[in-house]
Amino acid sequence: MALMKKGAEANLYLESFVRVFHHAGGGKVVIKHRVSKRYRVSEIDNQLRDSRTALEAKLFSDAKRAGVPTPLVYEVDRTNMRIVMEFVRGQQVKFVLEKLRPKTRRNICRLIGRQIARVHRVGIIHGDLTTSNMIFTENGKVYFVDFGLGEYNSSVEARGVDLHLFRRALQSTHFRITDEAYRAVLSGYRREFGRGADEVIKRAREIGLRGRYVQKEERAWH
Template identity: 50%
Template sequence: MRLIAQGAEAKIFEAEFGEVFGADLLKEKVIVKHRVRKRYRIPEIDIKLRKERTVREARILHRAKDFGVNCPHVYEVNLRDMTIVMEFIEGARLKELLERLPMEERLELCREVGRQIGRLHRAGIVHGDLTTSNMILRERRVYLIDFGLADFDSTLEARGVDLHLLKRAMESTHYKWFEEGFEAVLEGYAEILGEEERRAIEEKIEEIESRGRYRERSWVG
C-alpha cells in the first residue's frame, strides 16, 4: 500500500485489490481509508467516534449510489481497523481539466456537476467539501469523491451551505469564469430537482452570503 494523502481524521492509501483481499491475480486499484486514532481523546470515545464516522461514510456512499450519484463503490468496511476499502476512481481532476477546455465544454461539465449534486441532495445527503478537486472525469462521467465530511441532511440550509462552499471554491480556483460556471451548475441542479428548488437554493445562498458580509462588517466595525 502507498500513502497518497493524510488529513486530520484519516490516512488514504492506494493499493491493489489483491493486496487487501489476498487475490494475487487481481491488480485492480483500490483506495483504503483508515481513520486514525486521536491520542488526545479518551480511548472509548475515540473508538466510538471513529466507528460512527466510518459506518456513516459507507452508508452515505451506498445511498448516493442508489440515487444515481457517480461515486466510489464500497468493497469492505472493517470496524476493527476502522477502514473502508473502496473503488479507485482513475481519471482527470476537474480542477485542472476545466482550465484546459474550451468554454462550451467547461460549462457542459459544470451542468453535469450540478446534476450529480442534485441527485446527491435528492438522496438527503450533503457532501460537505464540494470543490473541483473532489471531482473526477472518468470515461466522460463526472464522479464525486472524498465523502469524509458528508452527512445525512436534507434541510435547505445544509444544501445551501453545500452549494455556497462550491461557489466559493470555484471563485477561488476558476475566478476568470466562475460566474458562468456556477450558473451552469445551477442549471444542471434544476434539471434534477426543478426550477422551484433552484430558486429556493439561490435565495438561500444569497442569504448565507449576506450573513458573511454582515459578520465582516461587524468585525471591521
C-alpha cells in the same frame, strides 16, 4: 501499501485487490484510513473517525443508487477506521477545470450541478463539495469520491449551505472562472432538482450574505 495522498483527515493508499482480499480478483483498490489525530482528545478523535467512517460508506452507496458515480465500497472496517473501495481512474476536476475549453467546462459544471441535485433529492448533503473531491474520468463521468463530511438532511438550509460552500470552494481555488462555473452548476442543479430548486438557490445566496465579513448593504436583512 503505496501512499496516494495524505489528506487532512485521512490517508489514501493504493493497493491491489488480490493483496487485500486474498482471493482471485483484479484491479486496484483504494484504502481510506482515517488516522488518529494526536492534537485532539481521544473522545473527540474516536467519535469523529468512527462516525465519519460508517456514515461515509453508507453515503457512497446511497449516492450511487441516486445516480451519482461514486467508488464501489468493498469493505468497511470500523475497528481500524478504514474503508476499502474501488480505485477510480481519472483526474481531479481541480486540475482540469481551468484547462478545458469554455464549452466543455460549462458542461462539466452543469453535470456537477445535476449530481449535487441528485444527492440532495434523496436527502443527502455532501458537506465538502470541492473540485479536489471530484474525479473526471476518460468516459466523461464525474465521480464524487469523498463523502467524509456528508450527512442525511433534507432541509433547505442544509442544501443551501452545501451549494454556498461549493461556491466558496470555487472562489478560493478557481477565482478566475468562479462566476461562469457556478452559474453552470446552478443551471444543472435547477434542471435536475425540479420544483424547489429556486428556493435552495435563493437560500444559498442568503447564506452567503449572512456571512460575517460581507458588506452591510449586501446583507440579507437590511
